[in-house]
Amino acid sequence: xxxxxxxxxxxxxxxxxxxxxxxxxxxxxxxxxxxxxxxxxxxxxxxxxxxxxxxxxxxxxxxxxxxxxxxxxxxxxxxxxxxxxxxxxxxxxxxxxxxxxxxxxxxxxxxxxxxxxxxxxxxxxxxxxxxxxxxxxxxxxxxxxxxxxxxxxxxx
Numbered sequence: 522x523x524x525x526x527x528x529x530x531x532x533x534x535x536x537x538x539x540x541x542x543x544x545x546x547x548x549x550x551x552x553x554x555x556x557x558x559x560x561x562x563x564x565x566x567x568x569x570x571x572x573x574x575x576x577x578x579x580x581x582x583x584x585x586x587x588x589x590x591x592x593x594x595x596x597x598x599x600x601x602x603x604x605x606x607x608x609x610x611x612x613x614x615x616x617x618x619x620x621x622x623x624x625x626x627x628x629x630x631x632x633x634x635x636x637x638x639x640x641x642x643x644x645x646x647x648x649x650x651x652x653x654x655x656x657x658x659x660x661x662x663x664x665x666x667x668x669x670x671x672x673x674x675x676x677x
Contacts, residue, residue: 579674581606583629586676590627591617599673600666601629602659604646606674607666629676635659646676 581599586606589599597610598617609616609626616626624639629646635655636643648656 578672579606580677581674583676586629587627591620591623597673598626600625600627600670601646601676602631602634602663602666603648604629604676605663605672606676607670608673609666609670611670631659634662 586599586601589596591598591613597608598613599606600609600616601607614620615622617623620626622639624641624644625633628644630644632645632647632651633639633643635648635651635658637658648659651659
């Protein structure tokens with residue numbers, strides 16, 4: 522018999538790493554959709570917010586932000602962290618009325634997230650007396666929001 526060998530080039534390490542990272546991301550997305558059917562419903566029922574250039578970002582007062590708490594189905598749901606406003610409409614099951622994090626909707630939630638609290642008295646942008654650990658927790662939350670939700674404006 523004739524020896525048939527394939528002349529396949531070995532993929533570079535960076536290409537394998539990129540492929541692995543992409544497959545891992547797809548796997549995580551599938552796990553979320555399978556484990557949390559409500560997230561799947563949110564993803565299919567709402568269009569993603571447009572990514573706006575900085576010049577088109579909305580400037581909202583804290584009072585105006587309150588109008589984006591999910592109580593009006595015709596409006597998106599916003600949450601603010603360190604005065605940066607995120608559109609969390611695609612996670613309505615979490616931030617919309619009746620959701621476990623609805624208390625943050627339409628609000629500046631920095632202090633509460635840093636303290637890992639849902640208490641009304643902690644829902645504010647007051648950060649002056651937070652510990653280093655709480656500021657680190659807040660940074661983790663902010664990083665998660667930046668990775669997951671579009672920034673649509675600032676609280677002024």
